[in-house]
Amino acid sequence: MSQGDVLLYAVLPYAALAVFVVGHWWRYRRDQYGWGARSTQLLESRVLKYASTIFHFGVLAAIGGHVLGILIPRSWTAAVGVSDDAYHVIAVIGGLAAGGAVCVGFVLLVYRRLRFPRVRVTTTRADVITMGLLALGIVTGMLATIANFGDAVHYRESVAPYFRQLFVLDPQPELMTGGEVTFVFQLHVISAWLLFAWWPFSRLVHAWSIPVDYLRRSPIPYRSRYGRPRRRPEPATRIQAR
Numbered sequence: 001m002s003q004g005d006v007l008l009y010a011v012l013p014y015a016a017l018a019v020f021v022v023g024h025w026w027r028y029r030r031d032q033y034g035w036g037a038r039s040t041q042l043l044e045s046r047v048l049k050y051a052s053t054i055f056h057f058g059v060l061a062a063i064g065g066h067v068l069g070i071l072i073p074r075s076w077t078a079a080v081g082v083s084d085d086a087y088h089v090i091a092v093i094g095g096l097a098a099g100g101a102v103c104v105g106f107v108l109l110v111y112r113r114l115r116f117p118r119v120r121v122t123t124t125r126a127d128v129i130t131m132g133l134l135a136l137g138i139v140t141g142m143l144a145t146i147a148n149f150g151d152a153v154h155y156r157e158s159v160a161p162y163f164r165q166l167f168v169l170d171p172q173p174e175l176m177t178g179g180e181v182t183f184v185f186q187l188h189v190i191s192a193w194l195l196f197a198w199w200p201f202s203r204l205v206h207a208w209s210i211p212v213d214y215l216r217r218s219p220i221p222y223r224s225r226y227g228r229p230r231r232r233p234e235p236a237t238r239i240q241a242r
Contacts, residue, residue, distance in 0.1 A: 055105025
């Protein structure tokens with residue numbers, strides 16, 4: 001195992017997570033006004049309505065699949081009677097569905113940003129880097145899922161244990177550098193660490209802006225667009241002169 005492998009699969013993960021945590025703290029302390037997605041809904045809403053919904057639901061499903069695949073060991077599913085073949089079929093179908101939704105939503109979001117000039121001018125260099133890292137992670141993730149139809153890469157015995165060992169502070173980079181883990185899987189993992197490191201400095205911080213304050217905040221009164229109808233003044237009574 002080379003020094004480069006140690007840097008990529010043992011040093012990079014912890015460095016990325018450290019930047020992720022410290023960067024969010026720094027961003028929140030120094031740039032609370034910029035903490036958000038900088039929504040462009042007022043500039044274009046029709047495409048955004050569908051693109052954002054598809055993309056975010058796909059991302060949530062993909063994250064859920066990754067968490068289950070990483071945290072649940074092979075022995076646990078075997079203990080409840082789920083065979084490796086059945087688990088692999090479920091993982092592939094779920095991965096393709098979630099990944100397909102992410103791809104469709106992401107392509108629509110990029111198309112919207114390129115198609116409409118008013119949206120395009122709001123794009124910053126940070127947005128370009130974010131979209132590039134997202135594209136790299138999405139493409140490599142889909143390629144890894146498609147290429148692993150026959151379970152050629154036993155990721156439950158290599159990639160998943162690699163992540164679990166990182167969480168218990170016992171990194172084993174050799175799990176990622178063996179001949180069984182293909183380059184696509186390796187690139188997908190590296191792109192994930194790079195995205196985590198870049199997260200605090202991008203508009204992705206809006207993921208933590210959950211509107212939980214709505215549960216205790218007083219209701220906001222709104223006035224009707226057309227206003228209340230005015231009452232006609234009553235006719236004045238004539239005073240008869242005596």
